[in-house]
Amino acid sequence: MxxxxxxxxxxxxxxxxxxxxxxxxxxxxxxxxxxxxxxxxxxxxxxxxxxxxxxxxxxxxxxxxxxxxxxxxxxxxxxxxTLPAKLVKKEVARFTARRLAAGDREFLSREQKKEVRAEAEDYLLARIPxxxxxxxxxxxxxxxxxxxxxxxxxxxxxxxxxxxxxxxxxxxxxxxxxxxxxxxxxxxxxxxxxxxxxxxxxx
Amino acid sequence: MPMDPLVALKRYGYLGREFLTWLWYVTENDPGQVEAAAGDSVVVVVGNRIALERVRGESVERVTIRGEAAQMEEGLVALRKGALVAEVNLSVEIGDQAYSLNLRGEDLAASSIRTPATERVRVVDELAGAVFEKAGLLEKLFSVVDNLFLHFVRLRISDSWSREVLAMRKWIASYGAVQEASRGN
Incomplete structure (x- = not known):
C-alpha cells in the first residue's frame, strides 16, 4: 500500500x-x-x-x-x-526439432526460425505466471x-x-x-x- | 498553448536542477527568503544527501554526497566545476510537523517521502479517515515545494536574477577561498 x-x-x-x-x-x-x-x-x-x-x-x-x-x-x-533466455533457447530448440522432423529439409528458413521463436514464446507465456x-x-x-x-x-x-x-x-x-x-x-x-x-x- | 511535456523536459530540464541548486544556496544563506516563499512557520533545510551532475556533451558526471555539513563541502567543489544539484534530500518542518523527501530536479519527482505518522488502518471503516489524513499531509508538503518553485521561477525571470547568480557564485567561490587559506596554514 x-x-x-x-x-x-x-x-x-x-x-x-x-x-x-x-x-x-x-x-x-x-x-x-x-x-x-x-x-x-x-x-x-x-x-x-x-x-x-x-x-x-x-x-x-x-x-x-x-x-x-x-x-x-x-x-x-x-x-x-519475464521469459528466461535459457528457457526460450531450450523451447526454440525443441520446436525447431519438431518442425524439422515434420518436414523433409535439414534446416529452417529465416522466416520459419522467426515463427518457431514466436511459437516457443507463446508456449511459455501461456505457462509462466x-x-x-x-x-x-x-x-x-x-x-x-x-x-x-x-x-x-x-x-x-x-x-x-x-x-x-x-x-x-x-x-x-x-x-x-x-x-x-x-x-x-x-x-x-x-x-x-x-x-x-x-x-x-x-x- | 501549454508546452508538450517531453519537449519541456528536454529543453528546460535544467530549470529543475537550477531550482535545487538555488534552494541549497538559499537555505544556507537566506532562510528568510525560504520562509517568505514557503509560508509562515515553515523551515526547509538540506538533509543528508545531495547528488550533483555535470553535463559535458553526451556524458554526465554524477557525484553523490551523503552526510553532514563537512561532507557537503564536496558539493560546493562540484558546483565550482560547473555541476548542478540533480537530487536533494530536504527536511521540512511545517509548524510542529516534520517531513522529509528526496526531490529530483529533472522532473520534480519526489521519493523517500516521510510525513508525520498517521493512524494505522485496522478495519475497513478506518480507511476513509486515513485517506483524508495522508492526502492532507502530502498536499501540505507539496504546497511548500510548489510555493518554493513558483518563487524561484518568478525570481528566475526577474531583473533580480542576475544579482542572485552573483551572490550564488560568491557563495560557491567562498569554499575555495577557505580551502586555500587552510592549505596556507
Missing amino acids: GFLSPSGSVTRYKVKGELAAPVLETAARALAKHAIEEEPSVPEKKVVGWTSFENPYQADFSGSSFAFDPYLLFAMRVDKK AVPHVFDVLWNYEAGDLWLFSTQKAACEDLQTLFYATFGLVAVPMVPFTKAEACGLSPAEVDALSKAAPASFAE
Missing part, C-alpha cells in the same frame, strides 16, 4: 479536462471497464489495468471503496511475464491533481497511456516547465520563462 506507507515516492500530474457528471458513476464505470484482465485470452508479456486500492490482487471493484470525495483512490497493476506490480493512484478530481505513487519511468508511461484510454483525459506530467505553467504564472511570465537560458554558477 504505497499511499499509506510510512515512506513512498510520488510523480505528480495535472489532469486536463473533467469527468462527465455524475463524476463518481462515470469514474466507477470507466475503472471497471479497464480493470486488469486476470486471465487474458491471449497470453501477453505485459498486461496493465486498474484494481481497487484495498484488494489489488482481485480485478473486481465491487465491495471496495474508491471514492473519498474529492479524492478517487485506486491502483494500477502491471502484470509482467505473471508477476504483479501494484502502484497506488490518488486523484483529486476537483483540483485536477493526479498522483502516481512511483517514480519508475515505465510505470509513469503506463499510467499516462492507461489513464487516457480509461477516462479520455490527458495526465500532464508536472516536470519543471509544465509545473511552472500550472503554478499560476501569467502568460507573460510563461513567455519570459520560455526564453530563459541556462545560468552559470561557476566562475
Whole structure:
C-alpha cells in the first residue's frame, strides 16, 4: 500500500479536462471497464489495468471503496511475464526439432526460425505466471491533481497511456516547465520563462 | 498553448536542477527568503544527501554526497566545476510537523517521502479517515515545494536574477577561498 506507507515516492500530474457528471458513476464505470484482465485470452508479456486500492490482487471493484470525495483512490497493476533466455533457447530448440522432423529439409528458413521463436514464446507465456506490480493512484478530481505513487519511468508511461484510454483525459506530467505553467504564472511570465537560458554558477 | 511535456523536459530540464541548486544556496544563506516563499512557520533545510551532475556533451558526471555539513563541502567543489544539484534530500518542518523527501530536479519527482505518522488502518471503516489524513499531509508538503518553485521561477525571470547568480557564485567561490587559506596554514 504505497499511499499509506510510512515512506513512498510520488510523480505528480495535472489532469486536463473533467469527468462527465455524475463524476463518481462515470469514474466507477470507466475503472471497471479497464480493470486488469486476470486471465487474458491471449497470453501477453505485459498486461496493465486498474484494481481497487484495498484488494489489488482481485480485478473486481465491487465491495471496495474508491471514492473519498474529492479524492478517487485506486491502483494500477502491471502484470509482467519475464521469459528466461535459457528457457526460450531450450523451447526454440525443441520446436525447431519438431518442425524439422515434420518436414523433409535439414534446416529452417529465416522466416520459419522467426515463427518457431514466436511459437516457443507463446508456449511459455501461456505457462509462466505473471508477476504483479501494484502502484497506488490518488486523484483529486476537483483540483485536477493526479498522483502516481512511483517514480519508475515505465510505470509513469503506463499510467499516462492507461489513464487516457480509461477516462479520455490527458495526465500532464508536472516536470519543471509544465509545473511552472500550472503554478499560476501569467502568460507573460510563461513567455519570459520560455526564453530563459541556462545560468552559470561557476566562475 | 501549454508546452508538450517531453519537449519541456528536454529543453528546460535544467530549470529543475537550477531550482535545487538555488534552494541549497538559499537555505544556507537566506532562510528568510525560504520562509517568505514557503509560508509562515515553515523551515526547509538540506538533509543528508545531495547528488550533483555535470553535463559535458553526451556524458554526465554524477557525484553523490551523503552526510553532514563537512561532507557537503564536496558539493560546493562540484558546483565550482560547473555541476548542478540533480537530487536533494530536504527536511521540512511545517509548524510542529516534520517531513522529509528526496526531490529530483529533472522532473520534480519526489521519493523517500516521510510525513508525520498517521493512524494505522485496522478495519475497513478506518480507511476513509486515513485517506483524508495522508492526502492532507502530502498536499501540505507539496504546497511548500510548489510555493518554493513558483518563487524561484518568478525570481528566475526577474531583473533580480542576475544579482542572485552573483551572490550564488560568491557563495560557491567562498569554499575555495577557505580551502586555500587552510592549505596556507
